[in-house]
Amino acid sequence: MTIPFPKRKVTRAVAEAELSVLERTYPHAETALEYGNPFELLIAVILSAQCTDARVNLTTPFLFARYPDAAALAAAKQEDVEGIIKSCGFFRMKSKNIIAAAQGLVKNHGGEVPSERAALEALPGVGRKTANVVMSVVFEAAAFAVDTHVFRVSHRLGLTLGTTPRAVETDVTKLVPPEKWRHAHHWLILHGRAICKAPTPLCPQCPVSMCPSRPIVARAFAAKLKTASGRARPSAPAAATRRRPKSSSTARTR
Numbered sequence: 001m002t003i004p005f006p007k008r009k010v011t012r013a014v015a016e017a018e019l020s021v022l023e024r025t026y027p028h029a030e031t032a033l034e035y036g037n038p039f040e041l042l043i044a045v046i047l048s049a050q051c052t053d054a055r056v057n058l059t060t061p062f063l064f065a066r067y068p069d070a071a072a073l074a075a076a077k078q079e080d081v082e083g084i085i086k087s088c089g090f091f092r093m094k095s096k097n098i099i100a101a102a103q104g105l106v107k108n109h110g111g112e113v114p115s116e117r118a119a120l121e122a123l124p125g126v127g128r129k130t131a132n133v134v135m136s137v138v139f140e141a142a143a144f145a146v147d148t149h150v151f152r153v154s155h156r157l158g159l160t161l162g163t164t165p166r167a168v169e170t171d172v173t174k175l176v177p178p179e180k181w182r183h184a185h186h187w188l189i190l191h192g193r194a195i196c197k198a199p200t201p202l203c204p205q206c207p208v209s210m211c212p213s214r215p216i217v218a219r220a221f222a223a224k225l226k227t228a229s230g231r232a233r234p235s236a237p238a239a240a241t242r243r244r245p246k247s248s249s250t251a252r253t254r
């Protein structure tokens with residue numbers, strides 16, 4: 001079922017009210033990725049692309065047991081890393097990237113994870129979203145990462161009409177003070193995972209009463225129901241054919 005996004009943004013007052021509901025709903029929002037230090041978080045975030053945090057959390061203990069720091073991972077053989085992270089998807093590309101990122105850390109940063117955006121984004125496999133997560137989670141910097149949940153929920157709430165993660169980032173960060181950007185990222189992610197799910201948003205359970213997507217979702221569900229019931233019921237001509245008494249035509253011929 002495709003649920004279109006609202007075509008207009010809500011007013012600033014409504015947007016702030018929506019975000020304030022999410023803030024109250026998820027007061028202790030934090031990353032679901034398990035990590036022990038900045039290096040582990042960086043690698044976990046790279047692995048989490050197109051993969052669930054739960055799956056990454058099942059994988060990283062084995063990876064970090066074998067490669068506990070950047071120096072160890074930088075010296076790893078790609079096929080060995082592939083064997084460990086296979087279940088995270090795109091394992092060839094991810095293995096290549098995390099080894100290259102570790103090499104970049106060793107070569108340019110003494111094996112440590114840098115806190116500046118430019119240095120992070122210069123590492124292989126690290127884009128703006130990954131840099132934002134590392135900066136905001138590890139260094140508590142004012143950064144707002146846009147992943148698939150943040151993108152979807154921001155649109156459904158009418159906070160943005162942006163067609164790229166960067167445009168969504170720009171719109172949402174105008175609505176929240178910088179010291180709350182890193183928290184807002186988690187409010188939207190947790191809401192997207194728990195309630196405002198991609199295929200089936202649970203609007204009746206949602207605390208954001210002013211959301212402009214409520215009627216859109218209701219219409220989408222109603223249309224789906226109508227299509228399903230149309231499929232379940234025999235079509236009128238078919239029913240008529242089955243109901244037509246055999247005798248009506250045969251009687252005349254007799």
Ligand code: SF4
Nearest residue numbers: 196201203206211213
């Ligand atoms: S009301 Fe529905 S569409 Fe809007 S945020 Fe809540 S779950 Fe998502």
